[in-house]
Amino acid sequence: MKIAITGAGGFVGQLLAEHLLLADHKVLLIDIFEPCVPTKAFPRSSNAQCIKADLSTDSSSVIPSDLDAIYIFHGIMSAGSEADFDLGYRVNLHSTLNLLETLRQQCKGVRVVYASSTAIYGQPLPQWPSEATLPTPASSYGTQKSMIEYAINDFSRRGFINGFTLRFPTISVRPGKPTQAASSWMSGMFREPLQGLPSSLPCADDFEAWLCSPRILVANLLHVLTIERDALPAHMRQVNLPGITASVREMLEALEQVGGKKAVELVKREEPTKEIKDMLDSWPIRFDVSKAMGLGFKRDERFVDAVRDFKMSLEE
Template identity: 60%
Template sequence: MRILITGAAGFVGQLLAERLLNEGHRLLLTDVIEPPIPSAAKNRENAKTVKADLYEEAAKVADEDLEAAFIFHGIMSAGSEANFELGYRVNVQSTFRILDELRKACPGVRVIYASSCAIYGRPFREWPSEVTVPTPESSYGCQKIICENLINDYNRRGLINAFSLRFPTISVRPGKPTQAASSFMSGIIREPLQGKDSELPVEDDFQAWLCSPRTLVTNLVHTLTLPADALPPHIRQVNLPGITASVADMLKALEEVGGKDSLKHIKRTKDPSIEEMLNSWGVRYDVSKALSLGYKADESFKQAVEDFADTLK
C-alpha cells in the first residue's frame, strides 16, 4: 500500500514506519521537521520524506495515489494546555486541512486517526465505553473530540474511510521526555535503565491506563485490514486495549528488570498542575468493541519494560 504518516518524526511514527517498510509498503513521511527514515528498516528506498506545516501546506502531501493515511501530528496534553492557540492550530485546524486535502485528492482513502483516552474526564474514570459521553478536562481532550466528530462526518458522507483510535498512555516511550502530562510514566523507566535521574510527580498509588509501543504498532497495522463496515458509518471511534498499572507496579517492574539500584534514580517531586490533569483521566476502560474487532492487549507492564531494556542492549 501507499501510506502517508503525519507527525512521522515522532516515536510512534518512526516505529510504525519501520514496521510498514519491513512489510513492503511504500511510505510518505511528513512532519514540521524533515522526518528521518528509520535506520533499521528494510526497503528504505520505499520511503519518501516531506517537510511540511500542515496548517499551511497540507496539499504537499495529499497525493492522489495514497491508499491510507495515519494522522499522528499534534501538540501533546501539557503542551496544549500551556499554549491554547498553538494547540488548536496544530491539533484541530491542521487536522481539518489535511483531511480536506485527502478527501479531494484521494476520495475514500483509509484514514487512521490518533485520538486519546483523554477525551474522557470525571466522573467517568472507571469503565467508559465508546457510548459514554466524553467529558474532557483539558484542551487536548477537547481538540481530540472535535477531530473525532469531523472524521465521523467525513466518513458518513463517504469522503474517507476512517477509524479514530483512542490511545492509552504509551509506555515505555524511547527518546527524550515530551510535553505530555504522562511523560513521567516512561521517564521513570527509561532514564533509570540508562543510569539517569527521572522525576516522579505523583504518589505510588496513582494508576494509569497503559499500552506498550510494540502492542500499539501491532494494533495500528491491524486497522489497515478492517473492513470499512466494521463500525457504523457515523461512529468510528474505538477505545484501544490497555492495562491498568499503578506507579508502585511500574517501580516494581523497574526493579525486577533493572535491579534495585535503578530505583535510586527516581526523584520524587510534586507538580499540582500535572497531577490535576492526570487525576481526570480514566484508569480502566471497556474495550470489548476493540477486542471483538481483533485488537490485542499487553499481558503485563513488565513486558513493556523488558521490551525497552532489550533496545538498550
C-alpha cells in the first residue's frame, strides 16, 4: 500500500512509520519540517519519502492521486492550543480541512485515519461515556478535534473518503522530549526518572487518567487498515480506542516496581496552573469501549507493562 502520515516527525508518526516500512509498505512522511526515516526502518528506507510541507497553505502538491491511506497526526497539542488560540485553529482545524479538501479532489475514496482525542468530551458526563455521548469540549484543542470529527463524518457519508476517527487515550510512556500536551507529565514522570533525571508531577495521588501504551496504540493503528468500510455507519465514524484507568498512586507504584525507590524520589510535586488543572479535570477517566472491542481493537491489561516496555527500550 501507499500510505501517508502527517505529523510524521512526531513520536506516534515515527513509531507507525517504522512498522509500516518494515511491513514493506510505501510511506510518505510529511511534516512542517523534513522528517527522518525511523532508524529501525533503514533496511526499507527506499520505500520512504520524506516531505517538508505546510498543510495550512499547501497540501495539493504533496498528496499523490494513487494514495491508499493517510494517517492525520499533525497538530498543536492541548496546552499549546490553549496558549496560542490562533495557531491552534490554523493548524488543528484549517490545515486539516484544507487537507480533507485535497483528498476529496485528488484521491476520492482514500482511507483516512484521523487521530482525535478524548479531549472532545467535557463535564458533566455519564459514568461510562461512549461514542453516543454528546461531545462538550472544555478546551480549544477538544473543540478543534470535534469539528474535524464532524467533517470526516460528512466527507465519509458523501463517499469522498473512507474515514475512521480514532479517539486516543493519553499515550504513556512516550520517549523523547516533553510535549505541549497538558498530559505530558504522564510520560515525564517515568521517562526522566528511569534515566536518572528529575520530573514534575502536578496532580494528587487520587487523580485518575485514561491511558494506553505505545505498543497497543501502534497495534490498533495497523488494525484499522483492515476494517471494512461498512463496519461503521457512513455518518458515524468515531471509535473510542481502548485504554486503562490508572491513578497517580498506581502510576507511582508502577514506577517503583520497574525503577525502584530512587526513581520515585526523582518525581517532584508541583502546583499546576488553573488552566491546566481545569483542562485535566474535565477529561473523562473511563469509557465504554465495546464498539472498539467489537471491531477487533486491543487493550492494555496492566499499566505497569507500559512502564516495563519503556525501560526495556532504554536497554536496546
